[in-house]
Amino acid sequence: MPFLDTSTAALVLGRADRLAACTEEPGRLTRRFATPALAQAGDLVCEWMRAAGMDARRDAIGNVIGRREPARGGSAGTVMLGSHLDTVVDAGRYDGMLGVLVALACVERLGDDLPFAVEVYAFADEEGVRYGTAYLGSSVVAGAFDPAALQRRDADGVTMADAIEAVGGEPGALAAARRDAADLLGYVEVHIEQGPMLEAEDLPVGVVTGIAGQTRAEVAFTGVAGHAGTVPMALRRDALVAAAGWIVAVEAQAGTTEGLVATVGELRVEPGASNVIPARAALSLDVRHLDDTAREAALAALRDRAEAIAAARGVAADWAEVQATPAVACSPALAGELEAAVEAAGVRIARLPSGAGHDAAVMSRLCDVAMLFVRCAGGISHNPAEAVTAGDVAVAIDVTSRLLDRLAHKHGR
Ligand code: HGY
Ligand code: MN
Ligand code: MN
Numbered sequence: 001m002p003f004l005d006t007s008t009a010a011l012v013l014g015r016a017d018r019l020a021a022c023t024e025e026p027g028r029l030t031r032r033f034a035t036p037a038l039a040q041a042g043d044l045v046c047e048w049m050r051a052a053g054m055d056a057r058r059d060a061i062g063n064v065i066g067r068r069e070p071a072r073g074g075s076a077g078t079v080m081l082g083s084h085l086d087t088v089v090d091a092g093r094y095d096g097m098l099g100v101l102v103a104l105a106c107v108e109r110l111g112d113d114l115p116f117a118v119e120v121y122a123f124a125d126e127e128g129v130r131y132g133t134a135y136l137g138s139s140v141v142a143g144a145f146d147p148a149a150l151q152r153r154d155a156d157g158v159t160m161a162d163a164i165e166a167v168g169g170e171p172g173a174l175a176a177a178r179r180d181a182a183d184l185l186g187y188v189e190v191h192i193e194q195g196p197m198l199e200a201e202d203l204p205v206g207v208v209t210g211i212a213g214q215t216r217a218e219v220a221f222t223g224v225a226g227h228a229g230t231v232p233m234a235l236r237r238d239a240l241v242a243a244a245g246w247i248v249a250v251e252a253q254a255g256t257t258e259g260l261v262a263t264v265g266e267l268r269v270e271p272g273a274s275n276v277i278p279a280r281a282a283l284s285l286d287v288r289h290l291d292d293t294a295r296e297a298a299l300a301a302l303r304d305r306a307e308a309i310a311a312a313r314g315v316a317a318d319w320a321e322v323q324a325t326p327a328v329a330c331s332p333a334l335a336g337e338l339e340a341a342v343e344a345a346g347v348r349i350a351r352l353p354s355g356a357g358h359d360a361a362v363m364s365r366l367c368d369v370a371m372l373f374v375r376c377a378g379g380i381s382h383n384p385a386e387a388v389t390a391g392d393v394a395v396a397i398d399v400t401s402r403l404l405d406r407l408a409h410k411h412g413r
Contacts, residue, residue, distance in 0.1 A: 092386020
């Protein structure tokens with residue numbers, strides 16, 4: 001194994017710790033879109049970008065974008081690197097952040113002979129925790145942002161437009177913030193695997209073949225509130241019991257369909273009192289599959305099941321699709337370069353699909369994309385126990401640096 005820059009890897013981990021302190025909730029890491037905590041993290045990234053000799057700025061939705069010009073007026077175009085800066089609730093400190101920090105570390109180590117510019121993106125929202133729609137940051141860069149989302153309200157009733165303005169963004173300028181694709185050579189994202197495969201293979205990194213498609217929906221069951229003490233069981237129209245039956249059906253459907261995962265992660269019960277029969281149960285649904293046809297078939301079956309359960313229980317079922325993102329194949333050419341860089345780093349090549357969504361899925365609308373996964377302990381993610389080793393981070397830095405070298409030779413160094 002050639003020289004590994006473990007000191008830079010340690011710097012990356014130290015920076016991840018500093019970013020982890022930028023949280024909305026003392027004692028655990030929660031950093032949602034357009035919050036002061038995200039702005040604080042973005043300020044740190046801007047500072048590090050400028051120290052690395054990059055121009056750093058924020059775009060209209062709050063993405064932090066660093067740019068390093070090519071050497072001696074090189075005009076081969078631009079390579080984009082990056083990932084997201086927002087987190088889920090009670091998150092780990094590497095999901096998203098690792099990709100931003102490894103990209104930054106590679107820029108800091110670059111020679112000054114790259115024939116292309118390098119841009120590093122720290123996207124303002126990938127998880128979609130605050131407004132239920134994922135990829136807000138990369139959607140703006142890719143020109144795929146749906147302006148209707150600006151009217152969505154968060155749990156406190158704040159519209160997305162107001163939230164963007166409150167942190168200095170410009171909701172009216174999102175369309176103009178689209179990155180022109182003409183000079184783009186590709187987008188490369190380093191991300192923790194969030195799964196067990198690399199650990200099982202005892203590999204530090206792997207090359208992503210494709211990203212599963214995902215659909216997010218909001219499902220609600222509406223029954224009749226009633227007195228918990230007086231309404232006979234046979235006369236109840238209990239929304240929560242209907243929802244519970246459907247949730248079990250969701251798990252059963254995913255458990256018996258190859259390659260399908262389905263999750264109910266949010267549940268709100270109204271009126272929400274222990275002595276009141278629930279009138280309404282509102283749920284989130286997250287369905288994913290590497291094959292879009294299989295995902296759509298699963299959604300149709302789950303919708304039918306919700307309606308059947310509702311009818312049998314005398315309640316109503318409402319279904320609203322919030323967002324659908326098709327499955328994306330990584331660019332064979334760019335992934336091939338990444339594989340060559342992995343091999344040159346002395347690591348056996350592993351190819352693996354991503355069940356998790358990533359900004360690369362949206363950036364594929366702009367240019368070729370490739371992803372490098374980094375082993376994470378126990379495959380754990382979306383959990384404060386998320387962990388990586390300095391050694392594996394050093395390999396990721398080495399591979400990404402070698403990729404940039406290979407692209408430099410390919411584009412006229
Ligand atoms: O949900 C996902 O797949 C990603 O973590 N946003
Ligand atoms: Mn995530
Ligand atoms: Mn992520």
